Amino acid sequence: MSERCFLAIDLGAESGRVIAGLFDGQRVRLDELHRFRNGPVDVAGTRRWDVLRLWTDIQDGLAKAAEKYGDSIVSVGVDTWGVDYVLLSKHEELLGQPYNYRDPRTTGMIEYATSKVPRSEIFAATGLQFIPINSLYQLLGMQQKDPELLASADRLLMMPDFFHWLLCGSRVIEFTNATTSQCLNPVTRDWAVDMLRKLEIPTHIFPEVVSPGTKLGPLREEVARATGLPRLDVVTPATHDTACAVAAVPTSHTGRANWAYISSGTWSLIGVEVQEAILGEEALAQNVTNEGGIDGTYRLLKNVMGLWLVQECRRSFERAGRSYDYEELTRIASEAEPFKALIDPNDESFLSPADMVEAIQNWCRSHGEPVPESDGALVRCALESLALKYRQVLEGIERLTGEKVEVIHVVGGGSKNALLNQLTADACGVPVIAGPTEATALGNVLVQARAAGEIGTLADIRSVVQKSSELETFEPAEKAAWNDAWERFTALTR
Structure with missing residues (x-):
C-alpha cells in the first residue's frame, strides 16, 4: 500500500515538534517538519507556560506539513507532558497564563490535602503517587492563592486537550493524561468526585473522559485556512507522552x-x-x-x-x-x-x-x-x-x-x-x-493509524x-x- 501520513504534535518540557509519520502498513518512518523551543517562563515570582507562542509554532509546523504532504495527511493529534492544565471561562476565554508544574504554589499542598482527606483515602480514590507537581495540588494551590480565578472557570483541560480545543473545538480530556492529575478514579475511570468535593475543588470543571484513538472532529475552518491543510480529523493519541512512549x-x-x-x-x-x-x-x-x-x-x-x-x-x-x-x-x-x-x-x-x-x-x-x-x-x-x-x-x-x-x-x-x-x-x-529514541512520536502516529483502521x-x-x-x-x-x-x-x- 502507499504511505499514509499522520501528524504528531509532540510537546516536551524543553522542545516541541511537528512530525509526519509515514505508514505503509508494515513500517513507519518519521519526518520532523518543525522543531521549536519550549520551557518555563518566570513571571513576577511565578512559573508559567507560554501556550500562545507554542500555538503559533504548532501552526507554523502544520503549514510546513500541508506544503509537503498535502492531501495524503489523514489526521493530527497532540501529546504532551502530564499534570499541567488550562482553565477556560464559560465564554471559552483563557483564564490566566497556565502554570508550570514547578511553580512554588504547590509547596505544602500535599500536607494540606492529607489534613482534610486521609492519605489512604486519596490513594484509594486515585491510585497516584504523592508528588507535589500533580494537578490536584496545583488546584489546591490555586484555590488558596487565586480563588476568584478558579471560581470563574467553566472547563479544565489538560495541556494536550487544550491544543486539541484550539485545533477543533473539542472540550474533553483523554484518559491517559487525565490519570496523571490525581483527580481520576482508576476503578471507575471517571473523576474522583467525592474526594474532590471533600477538598472543596469545583467538580463541574472536569469534562468527559475519552479513550485514546477518539476522533474529536474536523480541524477548525480558520486553522485549515491559516495552515493550508484540509479539514482533516483531529484524533486523540495517548495524549500523555509517556503513554505514547510505552505503547511504542x-x-x-x-x-x-x-x-x-x-x-x-x-x-x-x-x-x-x-x-x-x-x-x-x-x-x-x-x-x-x-x-x-x-x-x-x-x-x-x-x-x-x-x-x-x-x-x-x-x-x-x-x-x-x-x-x-x-x-x-x-x-x-x-x-x-x-x-x-x-x-x-x-x-x-x-x-x-x-x-x-x-x-x-x-x-x-x-x-x-x-x-x-x-x-x-x-x-x-x-x-x-x-x-x-x-x-x-x-x-x-x-x-x-x-x-x-x-x-x-x-x-x-x-x-x-x-x-x-x-x-x-x-x-x-x-x-x-x-x-527507539522517538517512541513518543511513534506511539502518537500509530494510535492515529489504528483509529483510521490501518492497524x-x-x-x-x-x-x-x-x-x-x-x-x-x-x-x-x-x-x-x-x-x-x-x-x-x-x-x-x-
Missing part, C-alpha cells in the same frame, strides 16, 4: 509484567504494564502511581527526577563559562571516578533548585557523602544515582506484581545516553534494550515499531561493585 515499546510480551520500561527524558518514568490498577497498603507505602495506557491498561510506575539533574548541571556549568553538549557531558562522566558520591534523585531539593550543582553538593554534605567537585564527577554522581534509583523502584514493583523483571526497555531521548544505559544494566542486573492491536503497534527501529542491547557487568554501591544507596535513601 518494542516488546513481544504485551500483557505481561516481566518486562519494564523507562521513558527517559527530563523525567524518568519507570514501571511495568498491568491490566488493572494496583492499589492497597503496599502500593501506598511504596508511593507508586497507576497511570492510564492504551486499551485500558495501566502503567504501574514511579516518577524519578531523571535527566533533569544533568540538564540543570549543564546550565550551571554554562553560567560559570563552561559549555558542553550532552555527548561531552557523557564523556567526562565516563572518565570520572566511579561511586565518588551518591544522592537520592527524588529528594525535593532537586525539584526546582536555583543551582543544581550547589543542590547536589549541599545534599552530599548534609548526608555525609564525599562532595563531587569536578564537572565530570557531578554528572557521574547524577547518572549512577539514577541507575540505583531505577533498581530500587523495580524491586518494589516486582513485590507488587509478583513477577520478576527480565529485561528493561529504555525509550525516549534518554535512550541515546549509552553510559546511563550501561549503568542501568549494571545496577539492575538485567539486559537493557535502548530505543489492529497494541501488539501490532509494537510489532511495527520493532520492524521500524534500530535497537541496542546493554548487558549487565561489574556485579560486586554495584552491590557495594547498592548497600550504600539504600542506607542513604531509607
Whole structure:
C-alpha cells in the first residue's frame, strides 16, 4: 500500500515538534517538519507556560506539513507532558497564563490535602503517587492563592486537550493524561468526585473522559485556512507522552509484567504494564502511581527526577563559562571516578533548585557523602544515582506484581545516553534494550493509524515499531561493585 501520513504534535518540557509519520502498513518512518523551543517562563515570582507562542509554532509546523504532504495527511493529534492544565471561562476565554508544574504554589499542598482527606483515602480514590507537581495540588494551590480565578472557570483541560480545543473545538480530556492529575478514579475511570468535593475543588470543571484513538472532529475552518491543510480529523493519541512512549515499546510480551520500561527524558518514568490498577497498603507505602495506557491498561510506575539533574548541571556549568553538549557531558562522566558520591534523585531539593550543582553538593554534605567537585564527577554522581534509583523502584514493583523483571526497555531521548544505559544494566542486573529514541512520536502516529483502521492491536503497534527501529542491547557487568554501591544507596535513601 502507499504511505499514509499522520501528524504528531509532540510537546516536551524543553522542545516541541511537528512530525509526519509515514505508514505503509508494515513500517513507519518519521519526518520532523518543525522543531521549536519550549520551557518555563518566570513571571513576577511565578512559573508559567507560554501556550500562545507554542500555538503559533504548532501552526507554523502544520503549514510546513500541508506544503509537503498535502492531501495524503489523514489526521493530527497532540501529546504532551502530564499534570499541567488550562482553565477556560464559560465564554471559552483563557483564564490566566497556565502554570508550570514547578511553580512554588504547590509547596505544602500535599500536607494540606492529607489534613482534610486521609492519605489512604486519596490513594484509594486515585491510585497516584504523592508528588507535589500533580494537578490536584496545583488546584489546591490555586484555590488558596487565586480563588476568584478558579471560581470563574467553566472547563479544565489538560495541556494536550487544550491544543486539541484550539485545533477543533473539542472540550474533553483523554484518559491517559487525565490519570496523571490525581483527580481520576482508576476503578471507575471517571473523576474522583467525592474526594474532590471533600477538598472543596469545583467538580463541574472536569469534562468527559475519552479513550485514546477518539476522533474529536474536523480541524477548525480558520486553522485549515491559516495552515493550508484540509479539514482533516483531529484524533486523540495517548495524549500523555509517556503513554505514547510505552505503547511504542518494542516488546513481544504485551500483557505481561516481566518486562519494564523507562521513558527517559527530563523525567524518568519507570514501571511495568498491568491490566488493572494496583492499589492497597503496599502500593501506598511504596508511593507508586497507576497511570492510564492504551486499551485500558495501566502503567504501574514511579516518577524519578531523571535527566533533569544533568540538564540543570549543564546550565550551571554554562553560567560559570563552561559549555558542553550532552555527548561531552557523557564523556567526562565516563572518565570520572566511579561511586565518588551518591544522592537520592527524588529528594525535593532537586525539584526546582536555583543551582543544581550547589543542590547536589549541599545534599552530599548534609548526608555525609564525599562532595563531587569536578564537572565530570557531578554528572557521574547524577547518572549512577539514577541507575540505583531505577533498581530500587523495580524491586518494589516486582513485590507488587509478583513477577520478576527480565529485561528493561529504555525509550525516549534518554535512550541515546549509552553510559546511563550501561549503568542501568549494571545496577539492575538485567539486559537493557535502548530505543527507539522517538517512541513518543511513534506511539502518537500509530494510535492515529489504528483509529483510521490501518492497524489492529497494541501488539501490532509494537510489532511495527520493532520492524521500524534500530535497537541496542546493554548487558549487565561489574556485579560486586554495584552491590557495594547498592548497600550504600539504600542506607542513604531509607
